[in-house]
Structure formats: structure tokens, C-alpha cells
Amino acid sequence: MTDLKFTADHEWARLDGDIATIGITDYAQDQLGDLVYVELPETGLNVTAGQEVVVIESVKAAGDIKSPFNGTIIEVNERLGEEPEKVNEDPTGEGWFYRIQLSSDVDLDSFMDESAYQNLVSSLD
Amino acid sequence: MFAPKETDQTNRLCHSRHVKHTPLNDLHHELGAKMAPFAGYEMPIHYTGGIISEHHHVRSRAGLFDVSHMGQIRVGGKQAGAWLETLLPADLINLEAGAQRYSFLTSDSGGILDDLMVYRLEDEYCLVVNAANKEADLSLLQERLTTGVFVDPRQDFALLALQGPQAAAALESIAPAVKHLTFMTASEIRIAGIECCVTRSGYTGEDGFEISTHETSALDLASVLLALDSVEPSGLGARDTLRLEAGLCLHGNDIGPRTSPVEAGLSWAIPASRRSGGVRAGAFPGAERILKEIEHGPSQKRVGIRPIGKAPVRAHAPLLAPNNTLVGEVTSGGFGPSVGAPIAMAYLPSTFAEPGTTLEAQVRNKALPVTVCRLPFVPHRYHQKT
Numbered sequence: 001m002t003d004l005k006f007t008a009d010h011e012w013a014r015l016d017g018d019i020a021t022i023g024i025t026d027y028a029q030d031q032l033g034d035l036v037y038v039e040l041p042e043t044g045l046n047v048t049a050g051q052e053v054v055v056i057e058s059v060k061a062a063g064d065i066k067s068p069f070n071g072t073i074i075e076v077n078e079r080l081g082e083e084p085e086k087v088n089e090d091p092t093g094e095g096w097f098y099r100i101q102l103s104s105d106v107d108l109d110s111f112m113d114e115s116a117y118q119n120l121v122s123s124l125d
Numbered sequence: 126m127f128a129p130k131e132t133d134q135t136n137r138l139c140h141s142r143h144v145k146h147t148p149l150n151d152l153h154h155e156l157g158a159k160m161a162p163f164a165g166y167e168m169p170i171h172y173t174g175g176i177i178s179e180h181h182h183v184r185s186r187a188g189l190f191d192v193s194h195m196g197q198i199r200v201g202g203k204q205a206g207a208w209l210e211t212l213l214p215a216d217l218i219n220l221e222a223g224a225q226r227y228s229f230l231t232s233d234s235g236g237i238l239d240d241l242m243v244y245r246l247e248d249e250y251c252l253v254v255n256a257a258n259k260e261a262d263l264s265l266l267q268e269r270l271t272t273g274v275f276v277d278p279r280q281d282f283a284l285l286a287l288q289g290p291q292a293a294a295a296l297e298s299i300a301p302a303v304k305h306l307t308f309m310t311a312s313e314i315r316i317a318g319i320e321c322c323v324t325r326s327g328y329t330g331e332d333g334f335e336i337s338t339h340e341t342s343a344l345d346l347a348s349v350l351l352a353l354d355s356v357e358p359s360g361l362g363a364r365d366t367l368r369l370e371a372g373l374c375l376h377g378n379d380i381g382p383r384t385s386p387v388e389a390g391l392s393w394a395i396p397a398s399r400r401s402g403g404v405r406a407g408a409f410p411g412a413e414r415i416l417k418e419i420e421h422g423p424s425q426k427r428v429g430i431r432p433i434g435k436a437p438v439r440a441h442a443p444l445l446a447p448n449n450t451l452v453g454e455v456t457s458g459g460f461g462p463s464v465g466a467p468i469a470m471a472y473l474p475s476t477f478a479e480p481g482t483t484l485e486a487q488v489r490n491k492a493l494p495v496t497v498c499r500l501p502f503v504p505h506r507y508h509q510k511t
Contacts, residue, residue: 033159033170033171033175033176033362034175034176034177036177036435036437036460036467037435037436037437037460037467039436055436055489057436057437057460059176059177059362059366059459059460059462060170060176060362062437062439081435088175
């Protein structure tokens with residue numbers, strides 16, 4: 001079990017105080033296939049939950065990643081510009097997308113823990 | 126996120142409409158393929174290694190593709206060649222047995238109803254047509270049928286493509302006769318005791334073969350080929366990146382009923398005998414427009430597009446001139462694994478079609494700079510007759 005929180009949109013968040021690190025899940029990267037492009041937001045950008053902040057493109061498809069939180073982008077994983085494949089290789093580690101400083105309290109009950117997320121994924125297959 | 130849900134929904138919808146299976150469907154599942162509906166068939170998009178690794182394997186060694194969804198139609202009878210010439214701008218009357226040509230079914234307005242491969246085996250012509258168009262192609266042929274010609278839709282035949290620089294060595298090790306085949310030739314050859322019809326051609330820009338066999342032999346043939354040194358299974362995802370790098374058209378994207386062969390840069394497939402002044406000039410659907418465009422040039426041309434950044438520019442992206450006017454549209458686009466960068470194809474008016482011209486592609490409300498370039502992106506490496 002990990003300390004990650006999951007969304008129904010196949011994102012994960014690792015919370016550390018009022019800072020969250022965001023990425024996509026192993027299931028999501030597997031469904032997308034080989035990533036070839038990741039477009040990250042500018043640091044300093046203020047975002048609201050539900051706002052599209054990252055664009056990802058695989059060989060097969062393009063899509064948007066929405067922010068699960070209100071807050072300010074404080075750091076992005078610049079490495080993905082040259083090495084988008086890190087998302088496929090290590091989605092919950094080196095393939096993280098950005099860090100966001102939360103501007104409002106987060107209702108953790110609205111997120112899934114790992115076992116709830118795994119149940120969701122099994123129901124999709 | 127979007128893609129996982131969409132894919133699953135599409136899959137479910139298609140299952141409920143009785144999606145068709147090729148004779149190798151079970152094998153694809155055993156090999157761990159990610160399957161998706163394509164032209165009414167459940168087809169392997171990629172296997173466990175993923176599209177990029179399969180792409181590189183075909184460029185460096187050899188890949189085996191199941192393309193049994195494609196249509197294989199035989200046309201025979203004394204008048205078959207002459208009759209086919211009323212539908213295709215090709216020289217089929219004089220086509221030698223064992224020779225293969227690329228051609229297209231044209232519409233009365235000079236568009237491309239379908240593009241196809243046609244080869245001759247003694248008295249019969251064998252057409253290989255696109256999966257999505259095979260029913261329409263067959264209806265067209267049957268509608269125009271005349272006495273002395275028969276059309277046989279060989280629905281019980283599978284088609285496998287073995288592609289890559291090591292395809293020939295691999296296939297020769299079990300079927301030495303294939304070494305006599307050169308690019309765009311065909312022959313009936315036994316492979317491991319299985320009756321096959323083999324052409325030296327493909328859709329990847331690499332040397333390779335397309336092998337037709339009865340559906341009851343398809344699994345045996347695929348197993349024999351996959352057991353060969355250097356051969357790995359490859360899916361439709363890699364087939365698409367390979368053909369895009371090779372500058373080859375996908376019907377429905379890069380060519381269609383509204384684009385003429387001349388606009389598409391495919392005039393090379395129309396021989397002198399069918400052009401103005403030729404011995405059997407014209408007399409195919411749309412000849413008026415097509416021959417006029419050959420003489421005077423088309424109003425737009427298919428070109429290569431290289432996005433300057435790393436973001437892929439995909440089909441339907443508008444292309445803008447520096448003064449912000451719309452000048453064209455991307456017809457196929459994505460990432461070229463061998464190029465290591467995004468690549469695309471588009472149609473542009475002649476004034477903007479010069480290699481080196483800079484334009485902007487509109488992607489997600491951003492203007493991305495792109496350069497017009499020559500096709501193909503990766504040189505063809507066919508086994509030409511010397």
C-alpha cells in the first residue's frame with residue numbers, strides 16, 4: 001500500500017503538508033501507450049480544481065490532465081520535456097508532472113486510496 | 126482522464142455489433158496484444174513491447190503483421206485485364222504474370238475511391254484493397270461486371286505482412302524460392318508446406334513480403350514465421366508510424382474521393398499508355414480531370430510537414446500562412462520514432478508547397494511553427510531488381 005491518493009480520472013497525488021505532487025497512474029500510462037510529448041504548466045500559475053494544466057500525447061492519442069486541487073504550481077518536472085518516456089517507465093516516481101501548493105483545504109474523502117483505486121481499475125478491464 | 130474510458134466504451138459498442146475476428150484473433154490475445162476495433166475488426170494495436178519498440182524492430186530486423194482485415198479479390202476470365210482497365214488507370218493488359226502494381230479505383234470526378242495493390246498470376250488478377258472499403262469496392266466491381274469476367278471475393282483468405290531488413294533472410298531460411306522475388310513481384314510459393322501467394326511489397330518503406338494463405342492455414346503460417354530468428358509480432362500502431370515515415374498514404378486520411386491521384390503525388394502510378402497520347406489513353410473514371418492535372422499541374426499537392434517543436438501535429442490541424450489565412454490541413458500526423466520527432470502530411474496549394482516554406486499549425490489554440498518538406502521522412506529500402 002502507498003500513501004498516494006487517486007482520482008477517477010486516473011491521476012495520483014502525494015500530499016506533503018500543503019504541497020501535492022501530481023502524476024498519472026500506471027493503469028493510465030498503460031492505456032495511453034508510449035508517451036512522446038508532455039506539455040507542463042508555467043510555475044506560478046494559479047489553478048482551480050478541474051482546470052486543464054497538462055497536455056500529454058502518446059503515439060496513439062492526445063489528452064489533457066486536469067488539476068485535482070485549487071492552488072499554485074510551484075514546480076514542474078522539466079525532465080519530461082526531453083524524456084516523456086519516464087511517465088511510462090515510472091509513472092508514480094520519476095514520471096511525476098508538477099507540484100502544487102494548495103490554496104484551500106482538501107477533502108481527502110473525495111479521493112480514493114490505493115485499494116479503492118485498484119477496485120475501480122479492475123472494474124474497467 | 127479521457128483515453129482509457131473512450132477506448133473501453135468503443136470496444137463495448139463494437140462488441141455489441143459483432144466485431145469481426147481475423148483467423149489469428151486467439152493468437153493476438155495469447156501474445157498479450159492490446160486490441161481495438163479497426164474497420165469492423167478487432168485488431169492488435171500493439172503487443173507487450175509497445176508501438177515504438179515494434180516500430181524500431183521492423184526498421185532494424187523484421188516484424189510480422191496480421192493484415193487479414195484487408196480485402197483480397199480475384200478477378201479472372203478472358204477479358205479481365207481489359208475490363209479492370211475501365212476502372213483503374215493502370216496497364217493491366219500487358220502486365221506480366223508475377224508482376225505487381227500500385228493503383229487506385231477512381232471516381233467519375235477523378236477522386237480516389239480506394240487505393241490498392243494488383244498483381245497477376247497467369248490468368249487471374251489479385252487485388253488487395255483497404256479493409257474499410259472492401260465492401261464498397263466489391264459492390265462497384267459487381268455492378269460493373271461484364272460477360273467473360275468473374276470476381277471472387279476471397280473472404281476465406283488471411284494476409285500476413287513480414288516486413289523489415291531481415292525479412293528476406295528469415296523467409297528464405299524456410300522458403301528459398303522467395304529469393305527470386307524482387308520489389309513488386311509475386312509468386313505462388315510453399316512456406317513450410319503451406320500453399321501461399323507471396324508478393325515482395327508492403328506498407329512500411331522496408332523490404333518485405335505480404336503473404337496470402339487460406340484461413341485454415343493462417344495460424345500455422347504465423348507460428349512458423351514468428352519462430353524465425355529476428356521476427357517479432359507487430360501491430361497496427363507500428364504499421365501506421367512506419368507508413369507515415371515512409372510517406373505512404375492512408376486512404377480516408379491522406380487520399381479519398383475528393384483528392385485526385387495527381388494532387389496526392391501518385392501520378393507515377395499512372396503509366397504512359399493511359400495518359401494523353403498513350404495507346405489506351407483515358408477510358409477510366411475521372412480521366413478528364415486526372416489527365417488535365419497531369420498536364421497542367423494540380424491546384425494543391427500532398428507534402429511532408431515537420432513541426433519545429435516536439436508537439437505532434439495530428440490529422441485535421443489547420444495550417445496557416447504568415448498572414449493568418451488558412452492554406453491547408455494536416456491529413457496524417459504523429460510521432461516518427463525513427464525520425465525522433467513529430468511528422469505529418471498535408472495538402473497545400475502549390476504556392477505554399479515548396480520545401481522549406483514555414484507555416485503555422487493550429488493545435489489546441491496555439492500556433493506551432495512547421496516547415497514544409499519532401500517525402501518520405503525515412504528513405505525507402507526496397508529490394509529493387511538490379
